[in-house]
Amino acid sequence: MSxxxxxxxxxxxGIAGQVxxxxxLLVAVLVYMxxxxxxxxxxxxxxxxxxxxxxxxxxxxxxxxxxxPDLVMVAVVIAAVVAVRTWGLExxxxxxxxxxxxxxxxxxVPGLRRLVPARGAAPPHPGRVPLIGAGVAVTALALGLAWGxxxxxxxxxxxxxxxxxxxxxxxxxxxxxxxxxxxxSLAVVIAAVCALWATSLYxxxxxxxxxxxxxxxxxxxxxxxxxxxxxxxxxxPGVKMDTLPPGFHYRFEYQGFRLLxxxxxxxxxxxxxWNAHLDITYVIGPNDPVRVELVSSVxxxx
Numbered sequence: 130m131s132x133x134x135x136x137x138x139x140x141x142x143g144i145a146g147q148v149x150x151x152x153x154l155l156v157a158v159l160v161y162m163x164x165x166x167x168x169x170x171x172x173x174x175x176x177x178x179x180x181x182x183x184x185x186x187x188x189x190x191x192x193x194x195x196x197x198p199d200l201v202m203v204a205v206v207i208a209a210v211v212a213v214r215t216w217g218l219e220x221x222x223x224x225x226x227x228x229x230x231x232x233x234x235x236x237x238v239p240g241l242r243r244l245v246p247a248r249g250a251a252p253p254h255p256g257r258v259p260l261i262g263a264g265v266a267v268t269a270l271a272l273g274l275a276w277g278x279x280x281x282x283x284x285x286x287x288x289x290x291x292x293x294x295x296x297x298x299x300x301x302x303x304x305x306x307x308x309x310x311x312x313x314s315l316a317v318v319i320a321a322v323c324a325l326w327a328t329s330l331y332x333x334x335x336x337x338x339x340x341x342x343x344x345x346x347x348x349x350x351x352x353x354x355x356x357x358x359x360x361x362x363x364x365x366p367g368v369k370m371d372t373l374p375p376g377f378h379y380r381f382e383y384q385g386f387r388l389l390x391x392x393x394x395x396x397x398x399x400x401x402x403w404n405a406h407l408d409i410t411y412v413i414g415p416n417d418p419v420r421v422e423l424v425s426s427v428x429x430x431x
Contacts, residue, residue, distance in 0.1 A: 155318055156189070163188030201292055201326075202275050204319050208296040209268055212303065212312040264298030271295045286327055293323030343389075344403060353386040353398050355413065356420040365409045366402025379420055386411070388423060396421055 167178040167188070271291035274283050296316035303309030343350075355363065356379035363370070368385035386398040394415035403409065413421055 155322075159189045159192040160185055162192035163190070166191055201319065201322060202272060204315065204322075205268060205271065205292055205296055208312045208315045208319060209265075209299055211315070212296075212299045212309070260298055260302050264295055264301075267291050267298055268295030285330060289323040289327045289330075293320040296320070344405075347387045347399060347401055347403060351388040352384070352401075352424040353388050353396065354422040354424065355383040355386065355398075356422070357381045357383070358418065361419070363411060365400030366404065366407060368400050368402075 164178060164183075167181075167183060268291075271288065274288045274291060277283055278285075278288060296312070296319050300309060300313040300316045304313035355361070358379055358381070360370075360381055361383065363383045365385070368383060371382045371384070373380045373382055385401050387401050387403075389397040389399050389410065391397065396413040398411040398413060400409055413419060
């Protein structure tokens with residue numbers, strides 16, 4: 130087996146290790162951000178998240194809502210800047226004209242010293258140029274779209290797709306090189322965050338559409354009748370109360386509810402005339418002193 134054959138698995142393991150390490154760091158950051166948010170929120174009321182039995186998944190979901198496009202854009206810029214070091218641009222004809230002067234000046238500044246390309250870097254392979262060029266174009270387009278979104282309407286899916294794919298194209302040709310592993314693994318994390326963000330937006334839009342469809346179908350959903358021995362503060366569009374004759378334990382009958390869902394004996398009810406301007410949702414728990422009857426639309430129409 131040749132040295133090149135041994136180098137490929139080693140490079141693959143290095144890339145996998147970088148991706149796993151950065152992903153683990155991202156998960157840790159998400160959990161800590163969620164905890165810090167809940168600690169500040171509930172600590173204002175002298176409560177601790179540790180006393181509320183908040184789980185890791187809830188911390189992560191909470192922290193995802195704290196992300197902003199600015200954070201993703203900063204990560205994209207970092208990945209692009211670090212990736213430049215792996216391209217061997219100092220070997221090009223244009224770069225040779227001023228590399229000596231710029232390298233000497235940048236090397237004298239501690240903050241810019243790490244951005245200076247290594248002198249021993251190999252010239253870019255001809256096959257890399259189209260892919261890197263496409264990555265530069267897509268990344269520049271993504272940053273431009275993200276900036277323009279604050280002034281014009283631009284599809285969020287288009288911005289996230291370009292932000293996720295641009296750094297991957299930039300770093301893919303040099304992913305197996307020692308200096309290319311970090312920017313590539315960072316690009317993978319950026320793409321994962323953008324994909325998660327896009328899927329969450331899609332799921333949110335799909336859930337909103339399903340909720341609106343549910344509201345339109347409320348009259349045909351299962352009807353709920355609530356009986357109580359005492360008067361209850363149940364009202365809403367389409368809800369009415371009837372008083373049963375003496376001798377009944379549950380004398381007050383409330384009709385006009387539709388079942389939203391039930392979980393473990395808890396019923397979530399909506400008035401049949403529910404609307405977004407009067408968004409009332411009633412919760413009937415298993416320990417409430419009431420009786421709940423469910424009537425399907427088939428039985429009700431019959």
